[in-house]
Amino acid sequence: MENDIISYLNLDSNLKKITGKVLSSERITPGDAVELFLTGHLGLLAVLADIVKQRNTGNRVFFNHNFHIEPTNICINHCKFCSYRRHKGEEGAWECSIDEIVKKVSEHAASGANEVHIVGGVYPGRDIYYYSDMIRAVKQKEPQLHIKAFTAVEIDYMCKIAGVSIKEGLKELKDAGLESMPGGGAEIFDETLRAKICPDKTSSEKWLEIHAAAHSMGIPTNATMLYGLIEDYNHRADHLDRLRNLQDQTNGFNAFIPLKFRNGNNAFSDIRETTLIEDLKNYAVSRIFLDNIPHLKAYWPMIGKQAARLALEFGVDDLDGTIDNSTRIYTMAGSDENPSASREELVQMIREMNRIPVERDSVYNVLATF
C-alpha cells in the first residue's frame, strides 16, 4: 500500500520519507511537520491524518452535551488578539456573583447537560479560595455535572494572589470539585511571539508546568494553539513539539484544539483570517504530529459548522459539544451569534461525513453510539 500511494501521488523524496514514516507509525520530526505544511497537498494530508485518526479512534467521532459559564470578561491582561476583555466599569464589562453563576448553571443543567466548562477573564484580586468557593457551590447544587474549569493562566494568577504553590492551589480546586482543565491560554509558545501578542500573560514555561502539575495530580487537561496571527510554520511545529514532549512525560492531555484567530473587534483586526484550506492543513499536520494525544477537537463555535464537518476528513475526531448558546469569546471576535447545536444536529453532522457519532462524557467514556 505504501508504495502504491507514494507512486500515485508522485511525491518528492522528502514527502516520500515522511509518508513512509506515517504509514509505518514512526514519529515525524518538527522539520517534517514544517515540510508537510509547506509542500504536503491537501489530499495527501487528509489521507495521512485519517490513517492516524483511525489508529486512535477508528471511524468514531465524539461530541458531548455541555455548556459554558463565563463568570466575567474583566481581565488584568491585555492580549492583543482578545475581543472579549474589558476593564472594570468599561462599557460591555460583566461580572457574575457566585449565586448568579449557580443559578445559570442550574438553568442549563435542566436540559440534561453533563459538563460545565467555566472560564473567564483574570479578575483583579480574586484568589484561589474565591474560585474554590465557586466550584464548591456549583458542585453542591448540580453534583451530576463534570466541572472542567479555569485555564492555566487563571490558575497561575489565583495561586499567586493567595500565596500558594500551583500544587496547593490545584489541590484546593480539586477538593472543591474541579475534575479537569480546559486547554486555553497556550496561545503560541514561542517566547518572542508571545511577548508581541500577549505580553503580560503567563509564560509558556509556566503554562506547561501548570499542566504537568495537574496531570501529576490526576487532573486531565486539554491543550490549544492559537494560530493564524503572526507565526510561521516553524513556530507552530515548535508549539506542537513542546506539547508532544510534555505528553511523553505525563500522558495527561486528552485533546488538542487548534484555535483559528478570529479578527473581529481586536487590536489585530487588520490581519486577514486564515483560509479554510489552511485550517484543514493545520488540523491534519497536528493530528499527524501529535501521535500521543488521543483526540483532536474542531471547536465548531469558532470555525463554524460547515468547516467543522470538513475537518472530520482531516484527522478530527471530536466536535466538542452542544454549547447551548453559552459562550461569547468567539461571538465577540466575529463568529456566529448564539452558538448552539442540539445532540440530533451533531449526530447528523457526523453521519453526513460517514462517521459514527458517539456521545461521550468529559473524559471520553462512551455514553451512546448512534
Ligand code: V47
Ligand atoms: O486562550 C481568544 C482564544 C482561548 C481569540 O479545552 C481566540 O475544550 C481566536 O481555550 N481568535 C480560550 N481565538 C478558549 C479555549 C477553549 C475553547 C473551547 C474548548 C476548549 C477545551 C478550550 O480562546 C484563549 C485564546 O487562545 N482566543 N481570542 C480570537 N480573537
Ligand code: SF4
Ligand atoms: Fe484576558 Fe484571556 Fe482576553 Fe487574554 S485572552 S485578555 S487573559 S480574557
